Amino acid sequence: MKKIGCFIILFLIAILNFSIAQTMPVDIDEQSQNRALAEPNPSYSTLPWNDEIELIEEPYQIPAYYLYKQLWDTLHIRSEELEVPFYHDTLRFILVDGENTPFSFPCAGKVILDYGTHKKLFHPGIDFELHENAPIVSCFDGVVRIAREYGEYGKVVVIRHYNGLETVYARLGHIDVFPGQIIKGGNLIGTVGRTHPDQNPILHFEVRFFNRFLNPHRMINLDTRTLQSNRMVVTPLDFLEVPIIYPEETQQSTTTSGTKKPIYHTVKQGDTLYRIARQYNTTPEKLIQLNNLKGDGSNIQSGQKIRVE
Numbered sequence: 001m002k003k004i005g006c007f008i009i010l011f012l013i014a015i016l017n018f019s020i021a022q023t024m025p026v027d028i029d030e031q032s033q034n035r036a037l038a039e040p041n042p043s044y045s046t047l048p049w050n051d052e053i054e055l056i057e058e059p060y061q062i063p064a065y066y067l068y069k070q071l072w073d074t075l076h077i078r079s080e081e082l083e084v085p086f087y088h089d090t091l092r093f094i095l096v097d098g099e100n101t102p103f104s105f106p107c108a109g110k111v112i113l114d115y116g117t118h119k120k121l122f123h124p125g126i127d128f129e130l131h132e133n134a135p136i137v138s139c140f141d142g143v144v145r146i147a148r149e150y151g152e153y154g155k156v157v158v159i160r161h162y163n164g165l166e167t168v169y170a171r172l173g174h175i176d177v178f179p180g181q182i183i184k185g186g187n188l189i190g191t192v193g194r195t196h197p198d199q200n201p202i203l204h205f206e207v208r209f210f211n212r213f214l215n216p217h218r219m220i221n222l223d224t225r226t227l228q229s230n231r232m233v234v235t236p237l238d239f240l241e242v243p244i245i246y247p248e249e250t251q252q253s254t255t256t257s258g259t260k261k262p263i264y265h266t267v268k269q270g271d272t273l274y275r276i277a278r279q280y281n282t283t284p285e286k287l288i289q290l291n292n293l294k295g296d297g298s299n300i301q302s303g304q305k306i307r308v309e
Contacts, residue, residue, distance in 0.1 A: 054182045056143055059274065061182070063142055064164045068210070073283055074146055074179040077158055077168065078211040085210075086236065093232040095163050095219065096185075100141045104186035105225040106169060107136050107203050115215050124213040124240065125168065125206035126222075132173070132201050133191045139167050144181045144189070153204070157189050165214070168206035171195050213240040263309040273297040273306075280308040 059065055062072050073079045084091065096103055109128035116123060142161035150156045153170040157177060160166045173193015177183060192201035207214045218238055221228050265276055273284045273296070288297045290307050300306065 053178065055178070055180045056182060061143070063160045063162045067164055068160075072145065074277075075148075075282055077146060077150065077153075077156075077208075080211070082210040084212065084236070084239065089235055091209075091234050093163055093165070093234070095165075095227055095230050095232055096140065097162065100162060101185035103227050104137050104139055105220070106139055106167070106205055107134060107192075109134065109203060111222060112202070115217065122240070125170075125204050126216055128203045128205065130192050130201050130203060132194060134201065134203075135188050136169050136172065136190050136192060136203055138183050138185055138187050138189050140165070140185045142167075142183060144177045144179055144183060147175050147177050147179055147181075154195055155190070155193075159183065159189070164209060165219075166208045168204075168208060170204040170206070171202050173201065209234075209239070214238060262307050264305045265308050267300050267302055267304045267306060269302045271300070271302070273300060276306060276308065282308060 056062060059070070059072070065072065067085070069082065071080055071082065107128050107130055109130035111126055112129045113123055113127035115126050136157075138159055140159075140161040140163060142159045144157060145160050145166065146156060146158035148156065150170075153168075155172040155175050156168060156170040157172065157175055158166055158168050169189060171192065172190040175190045177187075177189045183189065192203050194201050205216065207216045207219060214234065215238055217228075218234060219228060219232055220226070263280070265280065267276070273287055273293075277284045277287055284297055287293070287306060287308065291297075293300070
C-alpha cells in the first residue's frame with residue numbers, strides 16, 4: 001500500500017508540474033545564435049599557438065568536398081571553372097552552424113583599401129594596415145587548402161569552411177598552418193610582414209565561393225567587426241569571376257632557363273596517392289595524370305617512383 005501511495009503522489013506532482021509548464025510562456029530567443037556570433041573578438045596580443053596540429057586523413061573530411069565537385073587544389077587558388085549552384089538566381093548560406101566556433105574577425109588592423117573599383121582598377125578584397133608580426137586568425141572553422149608563396153599574393157593561406165565559403169589571407173610574413181590542417185575560427189594562421197621596405201605591413205583579405213570573388217561586406221559588418229547576420233542570401237550580381245590561372249603562376253612554374261626538373265617520390269609501405277598528394281601540395285587526380293596511372297591510383301606499390309612535380 002505504501003508503494004501505491006508513493007506512486008500516486010509522484011504522479012500528481014508530475015501532472016502539476018506539467019500544468020504549470022503549459023501556463024508559463026516559453027522563452028525562445030531567436031537572436032541567440034547571432035549574439036553568439038557577436039562575441040568579442042579574441043585578444044590578438046594573447047593568442048595561443050597551435051600546439052596540436054590535426055590533419056585530414058580522408059577526402060570526406062574536406063569541407064563541401066562534393067559541393068565543389070571533389071575539387072581540392074592545394075597549389076592554385078583557382079584552377080578550374082565551377083558553376084555556382086544558384087536556385088532561382090538565389091543562394092542561401094548559414095554561416096555558422098550551432099556546433100561550430102563563433103565567427104572571428106581576421107585581424108585588428110584598420111581598413112586602408114576597400115573592396116570595389118578604385119581609379120578604374122578593381123580591388124577584389126579588403127586591405128588592412130597592421131603593425132609588423134601582427135597575428136592573423138581564421139574567420140570560421142574549416143580546413144587549410146593552400147599555405148604557400150603565390151605570385152603577387154606573396155605568402156598566402158586559403159581556408160575552405162564548412163559553410164562552403166573560402167577565405168584568403170595574403171601578404172603574410174609567416175605562415176603557421178599546413179595544407180590539410182583542421183582549424184577553428186579564431187585559430188592563429190600566421191602573421192603579417194613587410195612586402196616593401198617603405199610600406200607598413202598589410203593583410204589582403206578576400207572571400208570566395210566556387211572560385212569567384214564575393215563582396216566581404218555581404219558577410220561582415222566592418223564597423224562592428226561581426227557578421228551582418230548568420231544567414232546570408234546572395235545573387236549572381238554579388239559575384240565576380242576571376243581568371244583561372246594568374247600570370248604570376250605561369251612565371252613561377254618555370255625556372256630562369258625556361259624548364260623545371262621533375263621531382264619524384266619513392267612510394268613507401270603504407271603510402272596512398274592521397275597522402276603523397278597532400279605531402280607535395282598537389283591532388284591525386286594530377287598525380288594520376290602525370291604518371292599515367294590506371295583507375296584511381298590505388299595500385300601503386302612500395303618502391304615505385306611517382307612523379308609529383
